[in-house]
Amino acid sequence: MSxxxxxxxxxxxxxxxxxxxxxxxxxxxxxxxxxxxxxTRLASRITGCPVSLVSLVxxxxxxxxxxxxxxxxxxxxxxxxxxxxxxxxxxATGDVLAVDDAREHPDLKDNLAIPDLNVIGYLGIPLxxxxxxxxxxxxxxxxQPRTWEPHEVEIIRELAVSVMTEIELRAxxxxxxxxxxxxxxxxxxxxxxxxxxxxxxxxxxDLIEHRAAIEEFxxxxxxxxxxxxxxx
Numbered sequence: 388m389s390x391x392x393x394x395x396x397x398x399x400x401x402x403x404x405x406x407x408x409x410x411x412x413x414x415x416x417x418x419x420x421x422x423x424x425x426x427t428r429l430a431s432r433i434t435g436c437p438v439s440l441v442s443l444v445x446x447x448x449x450x451x452x453x454x455x456x457x458x459x460x461x462x463x464x465x466x467x468x469x470x471x472x473x474x475x476x477x478x479a480t481g482d483v484l485a486v487d488d489a490r491e492h493p494d495l496k497d498n499l500a501i502p503d504l505n506v507i508g509y510l511g512i513p514l515x516x517x518x519x520x521x522x523x524x525x526x527x528x529x530x531q532p533r534t535w536e537p538h539e540v541e542i543i544r545e546l547a548v549s550v551m552t553e554i555e556l557r558a559x560x561x562x563x564x565x566x567x568x569x570x571x572x573x574x575x576x577x578x579x580x581x582x583x584x585x586x587x588x589x590x591x592x593d594l595i596e597h598r599a600a601i602e603e604f605x606x607x608x609x610x611x612x613x614x615x616x617x618x619x
Contacts, residue, residue: 388494399479401446408520412558414443415450422553423453426546431455434539436527441550442474443523449474461504471500474524477511481521483540484511488532508533512547525550
């Protein structure tokens, strides 16, 4: 890989806005989910590739939100370092990467995914948010050279769109759940404040009706201040 390309990849992968968007989706270090696994299974079934991945490219690793057919340490860790990533190239270009034989590819032939993970044929489609951030790649991987047919590229592209639909629907659902939790907590606080105000007025009225001494009023005020601090 040329030094210029390496710098381009590093800049794209470490873009702070891209990383912030990726992290905001709360996908990293989460369990696999059937909604995504269904799509990776389908990708392998259609193309005949032994491995399919939903790969999210973080600053120093690629995390697999879904993986079909992956085995060994990468599957156990659910991730690899970027030294084993073809998907970082997809993030850098924002375009399809179709590789017939990675061992002969000038930019990939030294990538450790070839000897360690047996990545030879690779087809990766960028996972792009609706606001234009490249999260990673939806990819299929073969352990032998292959020529990618145009219809295969289009099918994987369509499945990548489905992955992004799932990601953004999931984000909306999580945001809605968070808003509901915040609303519930706010309502609980309002209820505590209402009970506090009501009991305070009742107690004040009782003190007035019984012509309480100034010391009792002072004690009551101190007690109410303590109670009020607990409502924060």
